[in-house]
Amino acid sequence: MPKRNLRIVKRVRNVPVLGICEYCNAQFSGDPNMGNAQSAIQEQFNAHKCKPEDARQVAARIVREAKQD
Numbered sequence: 001m002p003k004r005n006l007r008i009v010k011r012v013r014n015v016p017v018l019g020i021c022e023y024c025n026a027q028f029s030g031d032p033n034m035g036n037a038q039s040a041i042q043e044q045f046n047a048h049k050c051k052p053e054d055a056r057q058v059a060a061r062i063v064r065e066a067k068q069d
């Protein structure tokens with residue numbers, strides 16, 4: 001497993017509402033009105049799989065396909 005960190009990048013009234021994975025930049029959002037936004041973000045972070053290489057390849061393919069036609 002790659003080393004990865006969850007970074008909270010946005011808070012509303014001291015409640016985390018947006019976090020990102022520092023390793024692959026995946027984003028995780030929580031609802032500040034739910035009361036458990038932090039744990040919701042943490043759960044999404046724990047569940048996601050870091051695939052920065054694949055993400056780059058997918059992005060490159062999308063750009064390639066968009067240039068065709």
Ligand SMILES: [Zn+2]
Binds near residue numbers: 021048049
């Ligand atoms: Zn990640």
